[in-house]
Amino acid sequence: MPALGFGTWPLSGADGTRAVREAIELGYRHIDTAQLYGNEADVGKGIAQSGVARGELWITTKLSRDHLGAKEVARSTDESLKKLGLDHLDLLLIHWPSRTVPVAETLSAMTKLRDAGKTRFIGVSNFTTKLLDEATKHADIICDQVEYHPFLSQRAVLSAVKTHGLFLTAYSPVARGQVPNDKRLQAIGKKYGKSAAQVALRWLIEQDNVAAIPKAGSRAHMQANFEIFDFALAPEDRAAIDGLGSSSGRIVDIAGWSPDWDRPN
Numbered sequence: 001m002p003a004l005g006f007g008t009w010p011l012s013g014a015d016g017t018r019a020v021r022e023a024i025e026l027g028y029r030h031i032d033t034a035q036l037y038g039n040e041a042d043v044g045k046g047i048a049q050s051g052v053a054r055g056e057l058w059i060t061t062k063l064s065r066d067h068l069g070a071k072e073v074a075r076s077t078d079e080s081l082k083k084l085g086l087d088h089l090d091l092l093l094i095h096w097p098s099r100t101v102p103v104a105e106t107l108s109a110m111t112k113l114r115d116a117g118k119t120r121f122i123g124v125s126n127f128t129t130k131l132l133d134e135a136t137k138h139a140d141i142i143c144d145q146v147e148y149h150p151f152l153s154q155r156a157v158l159s160a161v162k163t164h165g166l167f168l169t170a171y172s173p174v175a176r177g178q179v180p181n182d183k184r185l186q187a188i189g190k191k192y193g194k195s196a197a198q199v200a201l202r203w204l205i206e207q208d209n210v211a212a213i214p215k216a217g218s219r220a221h222m223q224a225n226f227e228i229f230d231f232a233l234a235p236e237d238r239a240a241i242d243g244l245g246s247s248s249g250r251i252v253d254i255a256g257w258s259p260d261w262d263r264p265n
């Protein structure tokens with residue numbers, strides 16, 4: 001999985017297609033979408049317009065909460081592939097844990113799709129350490145996509161993904177605009193001639209098995225977020241950023257959907 005991906009929520013329509021095409025032109029090779037975003041067809045057009053060979057791209061989509069029963073997993077994945085204009089995905093995720101469908105049922109249906117060549121890998125999103133312990137009993141998953149940025153500690157999930165040999169994909173990696181405005185991260189960035197957003201993205205991808213998927217509608221942000229491969233953070237700066245996270249930094253918390261999140265230890 002390329003360590004830096006392009007997040008596509010809430011992009012859609014012609015603007016979504018333009019953004020995906022531009023991101024791929026700028027060098028992104030990992031695109032993140034979901035059934036819930038309602039933009040798979042627009043994302044698919046952007047992928048096609050980019051002209052980049054399918055084999056060079058990593059495409060992730062996610063099953064909606066109402067598509068987690070065995071039949072719906074198969075039907076909705078076919079629909080996602082059709083909308084995206086692809087014959088296979090790289091990664092298919094459970095978007096949010098279900099409170100009604102057993103995870104074993106969903107993962108077994110996803111494993112069948114993987115064995116049939118419709119997706120190369122399967123994984124989960126918004127899973128806590130407890131849910132990961134359960135999921136890994138039922139299938140060979142490769143990742144947990146969770147909110148992660150300098151203001152939200154994910155120490156518990158990081159430790160669990162390490163134990164299970166998984167990737168952690170960081171969503172909302174620039175904390176939806178809070179990172180770029182943070183004076184402490186701006187000050188660290190000054191040392192490297194980088195912005196606060198670039199520092200946060202670099203801090204994420206320097207961590208073992210962590211990928212980040214910032215969303216940017218503007219070409220300037222897309223480009224800036226990609227310019228993080230020409231510097232490395234000094235240990236004292238990494239430690240300073242490590243110290244900014246807490247459990248109160250969570251942005252994405254949806255009543256009725258969110259699991260009982262891990263508390264940082």
Ligand SMILES: NC(=O)c1ccc[n+]([C@@H]2O[C@H](COP(=O)([O-])OP(=O)(O)OC[C@H]3O[C@@H](n4cnc5c(N)ncnc54)[C@H](OP(=O)(O)O)[C@@H]3O)[C@@H](O)[C@H]2O)c1
Pocket residue numbers: 006007008009010032033095125126145146170171172173174175176177180197198213214215216217218221222224225252
């Ligand atoms: N699995 C899940 O449940 C889940 C939940 C949320 C998100 N996601 C995925 O993660 C992706 C990213 O998360 P997100 O969209 O919530 O948050 P994000 O990427 O942290 O923040 C996006 C916002 O930050 C701005 N931004 C990006 N780069 C910037 C820069 N260099 N300087 C200043 N501002 C910058 C963007 O502005 P412009 O758009 O104006 O450029 C946009 O308003 C989503 O698109 C989606 O694919 C997954």
